[in-house]
Amino acid sequence: MSEPPASGEALLDVDHVTMRFGGLFAVNDLSFSARSRQITAVIGPNGAGKTTLFNCITGFYKPQVGRLTLHHPQGPLLLERLDDHVISRRARVARTFQNIRLFARMSVLENLIVAQHTALMAASAFSLAGLLGLHRYRDAERRAVAKARHWLDRMALTGLADEAAGSLPYGHQRRLEIARAMCTDPLLLCLDEPAAGLNPRESAELNRLLRSIRDQDGIGLLLIEHDMSVVMEISDHVVVLDYGKKIAEGNPAEVKRDPAVIRAYLGEPDDADLPPEPTGSASC
């Protein structure tokens, strides 16, 4: 397995991507880059096109216009030309979902083993070696369990390994979904609102975890988030969307001050001629 690219190199280039549903421009001529060993946050009000962007990157939607280039160590790959399951396998882009999509009736450990399907399938020669109980497959399975174990330890889920994934508390399910995505050995991890529904303590825990993934595993993270405490604290780079268009980009401090961002989040005064209110908008 090849090493992830060095720090700060462009990992994903989004070039003039447009995704239309009928007359609605969910993502409109959007360009930005995400770098490796960095956390790039995509924020924006509801309906700004954040999840649509994720679905384009992970192949669930095919954008009508534009290019998505992933800089794989073995050469760039154009994601818009790959099928969703190929994107995970070849381009090594993993994702989590806004509404958690675990294999609810399977155990926690099984969820992590399924994530290593590609490697196990190759080792088991499409299950034939496994059917005959050959060593080759048993070794591969042992390695898969070891990797799952590593992520269980990091997510503090080891004690729950044999429980059904659907029976875990919400915060644990979020962590398990991240662990499952990490078990695919991604170069780029896309997290769709990882902090949604977490309490402040769990949210702080998540920040620590995402930082450790960035620093220890050296991969790029792309996250959609509404929780500004998460975004402002951990992101290295923030892209702000509104109505599918990029309205601002920069480091968290810059974005926070940007008037366009403040307008998008708090709205404009009805009559633009009126002088701005003396109080209010400055407090955000």
Next chain:
Amino acid sequence: MWRKFDVAALRDAALAGLVAGALALPMLGFRLVDGVTGLTLAGHFDLVAWAVGLVFCGRLLIRLLPPLPALPALPARFGDLRLKAGWLLAGIALILPFLPFADRNLVDKATLVLIYIMLGWGLNIVVGLAGLLDLGFVAFYAVGAYSYALLSQTFGLSFWVCLPLAGLLSAGFGLALGFPVLRLRGDYLAIVTLGFGEIIRVILQNWQEVTGGPNGISGIERPSLFGLSFKAVAPEGQQSFAAFFGIDYSSEQRVIFLYFLILALALATNLFTLRIRRLPVGRAWEALREDEIACRSLGINPTTVKLSAFALGAMFAGFAGSFFATRQGFISPESFTFIESAVILAIVVLGGMGSQIGIVLAALLLVGLPEWFRELQQYRMLAFGGAMVLIMLWKPSGLLSHRAPTIRLGGNP
């Protein structure tokens, strides 16, 4: 504790009664009577009233009775228990024909139950593991049966050569069905598979030159055991089983041989499923049942996963079909109607989707019991329906719906 009697309960019961009345009126209410002057229509409205009354009271009772006591919680070591129960059942199955009370009738019925167990285990791959609702499973059973019958009659191939060929052909048909329905799920998939099952049956019924149409195919070759025939007089160049072992010929020898044959086939199916559940393909099936989108995001190709489930499930149906053909010696499209698919599906659902031993219990219940109570004649179907209603009330997720993980931290289960 009885529950409160109120208007809602009464209305609920009245509604159930109304439905029962609507069903009973055409089925019980009118009867054609063969009289001197020809056929006349006679009313049996008293029967309708009985049906309505029974359903009304039954529904009211269900509403008012305290909830059925839950089964005692399964012990933590249930996995072990289930394994022991499995070995016990397999042991009983092995010695069944030699038990003192076993007669030809019993072995015949056990063979029939085993065919359905095998079909249930085959369908379990598709429905229970991969979560693809298949209402046309009997089509693959038919393909297996006709494959054997036609291969053996046209080319004179033996059962043992035809068995894998029939399995392959059925798997091929499974793929053929799988391709067009890849995008469908749930109810839509069920309807297409239902149609596929009917297409196969209609083809068998109408392709007179090849399948013999409604007359079917008769005189299908019986299987031999390593070249030993089970006929009274062995054909040219063969030795008969009785002569080889120096025992008297009895027609029961063949019945017992067939019983062990289907037992071996069924156990092979079971072993295969138990094994493949712990392999990447099997886990991918279950993951696909749980969430297809998540599967795709993890690099699992849903196309190959679904097709492998369809093909492997169909293959086992094909084996069972070959066995059916060789056991009956005669097949016709009538044996492969929709009701067969429904019974097999009922076995899988009732057993608790995905549970191997649950399927054995359900097959005993759904196929074994009605065979036993043949004396009850038409009322056995009534009992069958009643039993289904009771089970759905009591255990809506199937007899054994507990799922054990296929792998545990620190050692396999």
